[in-house]
Amino acid sequence: MAAGTDMPDTDAVREETLMYGGEEELDTKYPNRPSNLHKTLPFHSLFNELFDPLLDSQKKNRPAGPRRRAGPSGQSNMTPHEARRNIIERFIAKWRKEVGNDFYPAMRLIIPEKDRDRAMYGLKEKAIAKILIKITKINKDSDDAKQMVNWKLPGQLNKASASTAGDFAGRCYEVLSKRPIRSEVGDMSIAEVNNTLDQLSQVGAEEQQVKIFQRFYRRMNPEELTWLIRIILRQMKIGATEKTILDIWHPDAEALFNISSNLRRVCWELYDPKVRLDGEDTGITLMQCFQPQLAAFQPKVASFDKIVSKLGQTPDDDSFWIEEKLDGERMQLHMIEDPGAPGGKLFGFWSRKAKDYAYLYGKHFQGDEAGALTRFIKDAFTKNVRNIILDGEMITWDMELDHIVGFGTLKTAAISEKENVTGTNTGQRPLFRVFDCLYLNDKLLTPYTLRDRRKALQSAVKGVHRRLEIHPYIEAHSPTEIEPELRKVVAEASEGLVLKNPRSMYRLNERNDDWVKVKPEYMSEFGESLDCVVVGGYFGSGHRGGAHSSFLCGLLVNKKAKEGDPDYEKCLSFFKVGGGFSREDYAAIRGRTEGKWRDWDARRPPAIIELGGHEQNRQHERPDQWIHPSDSVVLECKAASVEASDKFRMLLTLRFPRFKLLRTDKRWDQALSTDEFLDLKATAEREHDEKEKEFKIEQSRRKKARTTKKPLVVAGNDTVSTPYAGPASKIFDGLSFYVMTDQLHPTKKSKADLEALVKAHGGKVVQRDSADKNLVVVADKRLVKVSSLEKRETNNIVKPIWIEDCIRQNEVDVGALPYLLPFEANRHIFYLLDADQMSYEANVDENGDSYARDIADVDEMRQTLGSMPKKFDRHFDSQSFVEQLEDHGNSLTHLKNYMFGNMKVAFAESEDKGWELESQLAKNYVRFGGGTVAENEEEAGVTHVVVPESEKGARRREVSVGVIFWVF
Known part of the structure; x- marks a missing residue:
């Protein structure tokens, strides 16, 4: 059927019926849903026209010099942000033209982590690796198989494998590209891929999963399979956030998703960009899942005073609520x-x-x-x-x-x-x-x-x-009330606290300063940090792939032991630390330890490093690699508290450990020992008890001597106070400011305070709007006069935080000429004229990080990182769980059906009477216990050989390294 006709072609109807399970049922449930006139695009169009171009635009450097508009010939003159938006807009436009208005089939593959209609697959990296090994028929002991299964480890074979460490899909591409069934792109449509993925999500047996993957393998080339794996794992990383994609699809798409968590509804109700949501459609509804409000992170260095100052206290109401974080x-x-x-x-x-x-x-x-x-x-x-x-x-x-x-x-x-x-x-x-x-x-x-x-x-x-x-809460009025509550929850092994502004509204899918997390990292349980020696390393994933991202630290058993003594260099595992490291810290540790690491062998663990666990199987928190303490480094770490744990050999560990400093001034034998730590712990507990007593006495005194509130002082025009801005300057020289409202975020400031701040830095204050091109209109809440100005569409309206950011940035760039920051669409703009939208959005990257402004503090850094996609899969897969336990040394040998789980058993041939029957019975026991029965003793990977009683004497002389002989 020709493009542009009004009736859907037969293939499109058939495809849609298969995809959605019956057209009549859909018409009843979604009477106004859009329908596609033609078949969906081929699957390879997603990465050829969307994913790969987005990744390419991300790699390009931002053009130097003044911003230039894109010419009609292409994207060469666009900023990276403009280029990404243009790529997405072109793909959506192509879909509307060649397929129709139902974009849901593509959307659920573009942002699969937001698709709630499809059940979880129950597949993690190792499970997919095993399936690929089966369908490609490669030996599971081959180097290619090991590269996929051990995808976090750096490649040992070639530079390509090393570069894909931590990128599972990348490792799979290396293997699949060597043995493709197809070299050209396949013919599977997006609808066919969705149908097959629906089937994959509904099966649980590995045999059925293998059959579905075989179908993909026959009809896709390696690049298509690689993207398919990313979709299944919901790890896309295509260079554009779901917020950007939803916003380009429809201006109200994100709002509707926040109240419904329903990608299908977003695509089917908002297929026409000209039709906007009504007011009653933007609130949460019964029996419809919404995206909840989240608590903001706070920098570790922030004082309680600073945290509380962001909770919107007023002269009439200085209260805030303290809740336990569950x-x-x-x-x-x-x-x-x-x-x-x-x-x-x-x-x-x-x-x-x-x-x-x-x-x-x-x-x-x-x-x-x-x-x-x-x-x-x-x-x-x-x-x-x-x-x-x-x-x-x-x-x-x-x-x-x-x-x-x-x-x-x-x-x-x-x-x-x-x-x-x-x-x-x-x-x-x-x-x-x-x-x-x-x-x-x-x-x-x-x-x-x-x-x-x-x-x-x-x-x-x-x-x-x-x-x-x-859930109970405590109403507090002073930052001093936080610490005793935090100490209380730490003593009860809780996560921390949440501070809340009781004057705040509920904001869907937002992290803001109305709810603030306070973690126990604020506590200082030890008078000094702990200096511990590194004994193990764990490889990371993603951008940390192929390198250690966290470390196992131990305590020395005996500092005085000499070389040759059994306790020389011996350490007990104590804690695992992965937070607080910068890129430079990782580089420094790598430079001092390179070439000294050894792979951890679970069968022959190093005698000098004892891990947690039972006597027969101490493999808890097993590292990927280990290092001799004498070749290692000493890390200074801080923690909230000490807690009991059988995961570590000390039977104690640090709660929320965090790296502070690489101690290049300390030798390995100057690190903390077990005795020194226990003494330090006893001292810290004694000091803690004394501090608690002093605090209770002080609190009782404060209750007796009640104080009145300090009167509010407002600075006048003659004496300008700039508590956030430092010394006065000429930053705003030549600009006029029309301040229409108070500032609400991130801190509250009155209109008078904002005007005083402007004057202190060279600006002129006016009390009405005009056509002056140097006029800056400032507002932070939608009063009647602000709404009236918006409707006239004559001026952009700037949030007060832009004023603070300009002042702060000029303080950072000491010695530079005063300059103004470019506006950032989300952070600085309260109301934006349509003509300026693209211009201002180009001043930040896709995660909202400014190209011109330094991040103000750790708080803003956390908010930026918090806006990035987070992918967690909490689906419970029993087989993957068992494999994970085994990987960490948690043997299940005490369970009958797992007692031989790590064994590959061969049975000797013998002419003894009855041996054939006895050995067959024994083989069944091994299989029941989760073990593998080998065809013969020479087969690769055999761990045990079973022989008849009559041959045990002769067989003792044949014992080889790594193989155990049993007598039956």
Whole structure:
């Protein structure tokens, strides 16, 4: 059928029916959905016309000199940001022209981490490697097979393998390109790929997975397979964020995704860029998963005073809330009336990543679909609650200890509780701690303050003890109230605290200073940092692939031991550290230890390094490589506290360890020993107890001597105070500023303070707008006069933070002539004229990082990093879990069906009477215990040989290295 006709061709209808499972059902459920007139584009168009061009644009350097507009001939004069947007826009335009308006088939492959309709595949890197080894029929002991399985390790064969260390898809391409079935691109369409991936997500057996991969292998070339693997792993890294892609698809796409977490709905409801969302469409709705508000990170060096100053305190209300940060899974609970449901209510549960957990925690109060939680919470709500949405954390509670336990136990506890018929479980159970109410009896509460939402929560939820509880908080008024609470949660092995602004609204899918994480890194449990010797290294992935990204540190057993003594250089594993290193730190460590590392052999571990675990199998936290302490380096590390752990040989480890400094001034034998650490620990605990006593005395004194609040002082025009800006300057000389509102973010400032700041740095303040090209209009909230100015479309409106950024940047560039920062679309612009949009967006990269401005502080760095894609897959794959345990030395030999898991057993030939029957029986035992039976003794990888009793004497003389003989 020719392009441009109104009726879909037959192939398109057939393809769509296969892809979505029946056109009539779709028309009923989505009556206004768009339909494609033609077949979807071939799969290879995704990387030929989108992925690869985006990556190429990312590699290009930003053009020097003034910004130039792209000419009609192409992208050569564009900035990288413009080029990326142009690539995406062209691909979408091609899809609309050649396929139709249903972009969902392509979108779920472009940003697969946001596709909630397709179930998880249950495939990690090692599982995919094993499947590829089978379909390519290469020897599992070959170098190519090992390169894929050990994808984090640097390549030993060639430079290409070394460059792809940490990039699993890249390693697969190296192997697949040597043995392709197809050299040219295949003929699979995007719809066919989606259909086949749907099938892959629904099978669990490896045999079925192999068959599906064989189909891909026959119809795709190596490059196509490489991108397919990235899609399955949801590790795209194409140089453009989902925020950018959604925004180009439709101006309201991100907003709709935030309230629905539904990529299908975004593509089908917003297929026309001219049709905008109405006000009622931009809020969360019942039984529709939304993207929750997140807590902001804070720099480790920030004082409590600085953190609290960002919580929006006012002269009339200086309160802030302190909550314990829970070690669980973020969860939202939806409840609606359903007359046909058992108990009259229907429940929905979704995680932060939009995974539906109603199957686990329950859909009804009673009946077959009452899960691990809902059947116990019938009395949790007051009688007048018809519908409600709660935001909270699902944690595991141990009833015997009466204490929270680690997040890793949550799913096991929930499954156990779901199968608990009597409901009298005294072990571990899921507990839902609620800290926010976002919807109540048909009323959306997100526009209301946290304090008002909390009142609604307390009026609607009664709670059920250790099933569903309202999470407590402490109302504080001074930064000094944070430390005792932080010490308390650290003592109870909690994650930390969350500080909240009770005057704040709920902001979907945002990290801002209304909610702030305070981790125990702020604590100083030891009077000095710990200087420990490195004994092991772990390879990283991604940009750290092929190099050590974290290190195992140990404590010396005996510093006084001489060379030749059994304890010479002997160390006990103590902690693993991977945070706090800069690129220069890694380079310095690599330079001092290069050529001295040895691969860790689990069968013959070094005698001088003892790992955690049982006596017979000390392999916990096994490093990829080890090093002699005498060849190693000493690291200075800091930690929040010390906690018990059987993962390390010391039976103690550091909680939240962080690298501080490479101690080039210390020899390996000057590092911390076991005795010295235990003495230091005892001293720290004694000082901690004394400090607690002093603090309690001081607190009691403060309560007796209450102080009044200091009066608010506003600087006038004569005496200008610039507390954030340093000395006065001429930065704004020649500019006029019309300041329309107070500043709200990142700190509060009055209109008068902003005007004083402008004057202090050479600017002129005016009280009305004009056509002056040197006028800067400033606003941070949408008052009536601001909205009126927007509608006139005469001026861009700048946020007050631009003023602070200009001042701060000129302080950094000491000696340079005063200059103004270019506007950044998201950070600096409150309202932007359409004509200037592309211009201002080009001033930052795709992650919002400015080309001209230095990052202000660690806080902004964390926010920038936090806006980047995060890919976590919490799907539980039992086989991968077992393999991971084995990789870390956690042997399952105590379980009957795993007792021979690491063995390859051969059976000797013998003419003894009855040996054939006995050996056959033994082979079955080995297979039942997870072992492998070899065809003969010469087969590669044999670990054990079984011989008859009558031949044991003769066989003792044949024992070879690495092979154990058993007598049967």
